[in-house]
Amino acid sequence: MNALAHRRFLKMNGLGNQITVLDLRGTKHLVSAQEARAIAAEPRARFDQLMVLHDPQAAGTDAFVRIYNVDGTEAGACGNGTRCVAWAMMADPEMGDPAKTALTLQTKAGLLPVKRESETVFTVDMGAPRLAWDEIPLTEPFADTSRFELQIGPIDAPILHSPCAVNMGNPHAVFFVEDPYAYNLEQIGPLLENHPIFPDRANIELAAVTAPDHIVLRVWERGAGITQACGSGACAALVAAVRRELSARKAVVSLPGGDLTIEWRESDGRKDAGHVLMTGAAAFEWDGRLDPALLASAA
Numbered sequence: 001m002n003a004l005a006h007r008r009f010l011k012m013n014g015l016g017n018q019i020t021v022l023d024l025r026g027t028k029h030l031v032s033a034q035e036a037r038a039i040a041a042e043p044r045a046r047f048d049q050l051m052v053l054h055d056p057q058a059a060g061t062d063a064f065v066r067i068y069n070v071d072g073t074e075a076g077a078c079g080n081g082t083r084c085v086a087w088a089m090m091a092d093p094e095m096g097d098p099a100k101t102a103l104t105l106q107t108k109a110g111l112l113p114v115k116r117e118s119e120t121v122f123t124v125d126m127g128a129p130r131l132a133w134d135e136i137p138l139t140e141p142f143a144d145t146s147r148f149e150l151q152i153g154p155i156d157a158p159i160l161h162s163p164c165a166v167n168m169g170n171p172h173a174v175f176f177v178e179d180p181y182a183y184n185l186e187q188i189g190p191l192l193e194n195h196p197i198f199p200d201r202a203n204i205e206l207a208a209v210t211a212p213d214h215i216v217l218r219v220w221e222r223g224a225g226i227t228q229a230c231g232s233g234a235c236a237a238l239v240a241a242v243r244r245e246l247s248a249r250k251a252v253v254s255l256p257g258g259d260l261t262i263e264w265r266e267s268d269g270r271k272d273a274g275h276v277l278m279t280g281a282a283a284f285e286w287d288g289r290l291d292p293a294l295l296a297s298a299a
């Protein structure tokens, strides 16, 4: 019998970003790409991202979290999913500890301290953005990744060009445009996600700065396509807007699924070294048990 059979899952969302939380603490099981895709095929467990909790690996942390996209690939960060995991570990009647108001999660990308602001609102310290070309990563060296050479469409009339690259635990390319909703993201997204300039592929953002403290954003997610919201994408958009001197260091980022407040702190006067804080809601939808028949097909 597969170790995942009949395991309880929580179906949640972070501003409409579909998140499934699976608690594997106390087991050694690592979800394979096939198993992740099999879980996504189960209508009640369907996700943009699957957040799998494992026993903590570092002192002072509450859990190690593996993050899977709907295509089975793994990611280092998921802002919306992190808030959902925090809700599960603090408020879920079966796995939550209501005494907790803060916790620290670890992912492949590092440590994520989370603070509970209210019943359903959490602030995640998403860490410091990484901005060097080989940290994004890009395949070619660019001294300045805030406006690097990349365009699609006709050479003399590109549809999109000169994005800003930001790594928020995962790679992002942010294009500044007048109206993010004026583009066929369904068509452009996969071309850019898989462009040879991104050796690890990339999440693609279309951002409009409508005021120094407001950004409108749409995201094509690596491994998941268009989602209602992307937390790390919202952080990347704010960081990119600050680097391009288009916005203040704190702004509301409006995604199709709702708003996130993002702040890029300074660190000892060093503008590029501070951490990015993301505040927003997490919503529980339902729970269920994984269907062994579907998992059997993944074996």
Ligand SMILES: N[C@@H](CCC[C@H](N)C(=O)O)C(=O)O
Residues within 6 Å of the ligand: 017, 048, 049, 069, 074, 075, 076, 077, 078, 079, 080, 081, 170, 171, 203, 221, 222, 223, 224, 227, 229, 230, 231, 232, 233
């Ligand atoms: N929805 C996410 C980002 C999930 C990971 C991403 N698709 C990747 O592969 O990097 C978020 O809220 O940050």
